[in-house]
């Protein structure tokens with residue numbers, strides 16, 4: 212860094228050490244001023260140096276009285292250097308600890324001169340005010356009944372103090388009923404007053420915020436959500452997620468951890484992560500939006516069963532998962548899908564979506580021209596079903612993962628290489644197979660083995676798909692599409708005599724909510740919303756800050 216880049220540079224005092232503190236336009240740096248004898252020992256100066264990116268400074272404030280008070284209450288320390296430096300300011304900044312966890316750390320610098328101290332505070336604040344992506348006003352919704360019912364406490368104890376420190380104004384609404392937040396956003400909230408919305412709760416609560424916000428924007432712009440081909444208007448307000456639910460997979464998959472303080476800090480620094488949203492229609496009528504999992508069969512059944520056991524909290528999914536696994540149901544239906552272009556990779560390519568992901572960025576820059584071009588090509592094609600693949604079969608699970616769906620239960624997720632913002636969703640088809648095979652498949656969600664490497668599993672990266680359950684009268688007696696080398700690997704089929712797979716229907720789990728229709732049309736809306744997040748950081752990124 213060149214000399215002329217320095218905004219301010221002073222010799223200050225930090226923790227018994229004399230340090231040179233320099234503010235550059237993007238970095239605050241300090242290092243111990245070493246005695247000349249030490250220098251000759253060959254110790255590198257930078258060894259003691261520390262840097263903090265200005266964009267990761269949370270706040271700076273004068274440290275009132277502390278420096279004065281300390282020596283006075285400890286007469287023995289009267290000759291401590293801190294007395295020669297009675298003025299102090301504290302910089303609070305983001306410190307990365309382990310596994311994507313962020314904490315707010317403080318460093319206090321003592322100065323001899325009050326003016327210098329005030330100048331530092333002023334100059335750092337000026338630099339912070341240039342960071343225009345930081346939110347100043349937030350609308351916060353808290354679901355007091357999510358997860359272990361700790362939403363309010365989590366917000367008050369862990370999040371509000373960070374917002375206060377960063378000088379963010381908040382309006383807080385503790386919801387009184389389901390859909391309170393959605394309806395408030397849809398009809399009442401004055402969105403112009405805010406830079407973002409904060410959701411304190413789980414995936415279900417996030418879904419409420421998403422629906423409130425997206426529907427409101429479409430209504431304000433006169434867009435009809437019932438038109439499956441309508442060009443939806445993206446939301447300018449970003450959404451922050453404070454995890455306080457059961458699965459919290461949207462938070463986990465966009466920041467790598469479910470930690471309220473980390474989320475608060477991503478909001479404070481004004482991170483921005485675009486995200487795809489699937490729109491779900493039934494016969495031209497809008498049903499729902501989804502950002503994480505749309506699951507028919509296994510995950511639909513787990514959710515339906517778990518709703519009866521809400522009182523169990525997050526453990527309800529373990530119980531229902533176990534029961535659903537034992538019942539081993541499968542469902543007949545027809546899946547049709549429109550594959551994605553080759554330039555977005557493949558679900559099995561092991562190119563995981565990380566902070567600053569190239570595939571998602573490429574999608575963003577090429578979005579406008581690409582969409583225009585492909586729409587012209589696509590319209591006639593869609594009418595004639597050209598480009599669509601059709602699969603008939605009996606499925607244990609049909610999952611569409613628009614993002615990895617990583618969560619503490621499955622750290623790599625349902626589709627480890629799915630992208631947050633590439634305009635596609637990974638369609639995973641798990642065909643009828645034995646219980647043991649399905650167990651092996653599930654188990655692979657928790658270890659490093661490839662869960663797609665089974666004869667009964669296929670996965671496609673798609674832009675749109677449709678599902679149609681088999682009509683009981685029309686269902687084929689034999690499933691011609693079943694794996695040729697596996698006549699019947701299902702040893703439990705004898706247990707299932709009473710189960711009529713030609714009439715059975717499951718339901719769709721849409722980000723943790725049950726859909727009331729089984730025949731659906733799904734279309735990915737590329738980067739419709741933005742979160743206060745940056746995607747999962749690579750390990751090297753994490754080391755840069757110190």
Ligand SMILES: CCCCCCCCCCCCC/C=C/[C@@H](O)[C@H](COP(=O)(O)O)NC(C)=O
Nearest residue numbers: 413414415456457458459460621653656722723
């Ligand atoms: C042998 C053991 C096998 C364990 C396999 C575990 C695979 C777990 C994959 C989980 C994928 C979760 C996707 C997220 C779904 C959420 O939207 C939804 C709702 O979450 P919420 O209650 O709102 O936090 N949760 C569930 C379980 O359906």
Ligand SMILES: Nc1ncnc2c1ncn2[C@@H]1O[C@H](COP(=O)(O)OP(=O)(O)O)[C@@H](O)[C@H]1O
Nearest residue numbers: 357358386387388389412413414415416456457
């Ligand atoms: N005040 C409230 N009372 C009851 N239900 C609520 C309230 N606020 C939100 N909900 C609903 O609770 C459901 C579950 O919330 P969520 O925060 O996702 O927790 P969990 O992850 O435990 O399911 C959501 O579908 C949401 O609509």
Ligand SMILES: [Ca+2]
Nearest residue numbers: 487613630635
């Ligand atoms: Ca995606």
